[in-house]
Amino acid sequence: MDEAERERFAAFLLRMRSSNLNHRDLMAAVEATPRSSFVPPQWRVDAWSERSIPIECGEAIEGIDLQMRVISLLNLEPGSRVLEVGTGSGYTSAVMSRLSARVLTLDRFRTLCDAARQRHETLGISNILVRQADGTNGAAAEGPFDRIVIWAAYESLPRGFVEQLSSGGVMIAPIGPADGIQTLEKLTKTGSRFERENVANVRLQPIASGIAAAI
Numbered sequence: 001m002d003e004a005e006r007e008r009f010a011a012f013l014l015r016m017r018s019s020n021l022n023h024r025d026l027m028a029a030v031e032a033t034p035r036s037s038f039v040p041p042q043w044r045v046d047a048w049s050e051r052s053i054p055i056e057c058g059e060a061i062e063g064i065d066l067q068m069r070v071i072s073l074l075n076l077e078p079g080s081r082v083l084e085v086g087t088g089s090g091y092t093s094a095v096m097s098r099l100s101a102r103v104l105t106l107d108r109f110r111t112l113c114d115a116a117r118q119r120h121e122t123l124g125i126s127n128i129l130v131r132q133a134d135g136t137n138g139a140a141a142e143g144p145f146d147r148i149v150i151w152a153a154y155e156s157l158p159r160g161f162v163e164q165l166s167s168g169g170v171m172i173a174p175i176g177p178a179d180g181i182q183t184l185e186k187l188t189k190t191g192s193r194f195e196r197e198n199v200a201n202v203r204l205q206p207i208a209s210g211i212a213a214a215i
Helices: 001-016 024-031 039-048 064-074 091-097 110-122 161-164
Strands: 083-087 100-108 128-132 147-151 165-175 181-189 193-201
Touching: 001 039, 001 064, 001 147, 024 091, 039 110, 064 091, 064 147, 064 165, 064 193, 083 091, 091 100, 091 110, 091 128, 100 110, 110 147, 161 165, 161 193, 165 193
Parallel strands: 083 100, 083 147, 100 128, 147 165
Antiparallel strands: 165 181, 181 193
16 A cells, blocks of 8 residues: 555544444455455545445445445354355455355456456455356355345345345345435344344445346
C-alpha cells in the first residue's frame, strides 16, 4: 500500500472497530487479501470506502463495510464449506477462503469467473472453486453447505436453499423488491425450516437467472 491507501485502510479499520466488526481472524484475512488487486484501477481510490464499485460486465461489488458485515454474520469456522452466489471480482471469496475449508463461488459471467480465478491463483489460494453457472437455485449437487451467501436480491425467501444447508447452517441473503429497499436476512437452518433474523436494509441488484452467452 502507498501512504494514501494506508490512510484509507486505517479509516476502514476505525469504522470496523466502531461497529464491533474488528474480529481478529477476519481482519487478518482482510490484511492478507490485497483489495486493490480486485478493484478496477480507476476505482481504487474507493476500494476501502462504503460505496459500491463498478466492475466488468455492468456489475458492481458492494462497499467493503457491507462485505465485512456479511462475512462476519456468517460466523465462518475452519471446517466450513461455503457456497457464494455472485462471485463479482472474487474478493469476498478470497477473504472467506482464509476463514473456511472450501468455497464454491458461482457467477453467470465467464469474464468475471476468469478474472476472479486468475486473481486467486496469483495469490496462491487453492481452496476456492470458481464456476460459471446459474446460481439462482444454488448448487444442490455440491451440498450440503455450512454457509451460503448471496449477493443479489430475491423477491421472496428462496426456500430451495434450505435443503442445501447442513443442520445449523447459516445463509445470508437480501430479500425484497428488485426496484426498492430489501432486507438483509440471516437465516439459520433448524430442522427443515429457517429461523429468520433481519440484519439491515440494503439495496442490491436483483438476482438474474441463466448464464451470460457472450461475456
